[in-house]
Amino acid sequence: MGYLVRAFPLIRPVEELQAFLAALKAEKSADAARFYGQYGVTQEIAYLQDLGPGKKILIVVTVLSDAKEAAPRYAAASEGFHAWFKQQILHLTGVDPNVAPLGPPTTEVFNWRAE
Template sequence: MECITWFAPILPGKLEAWKAVDAEMSGARAADYKRSRERIGMTREVASLMQTPQGDFVCLFHEAEDLAQAYRSIATSDDPFDVWFREQLVELHGLTPEMLQGPPPAQLTFDYKAG
C-alpha cells in the first residue's frame, strides 16, 4: 500500500466555493464519490483545510495500492463524477488533469509506521 501527503492551494477568492464542493462530496455526491474512489483504487483520502498568512490550502492524504495509477485514472476517466471533480480541481486549485498523469504530485521523503 502506498500513501502520500500533499498540499494544493485554494485559489484566492475560492474558499467558499471549495467549502461548498467539500460539503457536496460528503452530501449530495457522496455515493458517486465513493464509487469513484473504489473504481480508481483509492483506499483512503483525507482532506483538511489549512489557512495560513500565505493563503488557504487543502492538505491531502491519499492511500492506494498504486497511487500513480489512481491519479491517472482520475485525470483520464470519462465517468461523469470524475469529469465534474476534474473541473473542480481546475477551478478551485488550478490543477490540470495533465498534472495528475505522472507520479503523485509530491515526493515522499519520510514514512514511519509502528509495528
C-alpha cells in the same frame, strides 16, 4: 496500500471548497464512493492550512492501493462525475488533474517511526 500526499494552493474562497466537500458527503456521496472505489482508494482526508493573509493550502492524504496504476486511468476519465470532480479541483486550486493526476509533485523528505 500506500499514501499519496499533496498540497494544493486554494485560489478560491473557502466557502467554495466547503460547498464542494459538502456535495461529496451529501448529494454526490454515492457517486463519490464509486469514484474512489474505481481507483482503489480506501480513505481520503483533507486539511486546510492557513499560511497568512490570503494564503491557504489544501493538504490531501489519500490511502490507495496503487497510485501509479490509478493515475493514468484517472487522467483519462471523462465520464460525468469524473469530469465534475476534476473541474472542481481545477476551479478551486488551478491544478489540472488531466495533466497532473497525482496533484502537484511531492517528495517525501522525512519519515520517522517509533520502533
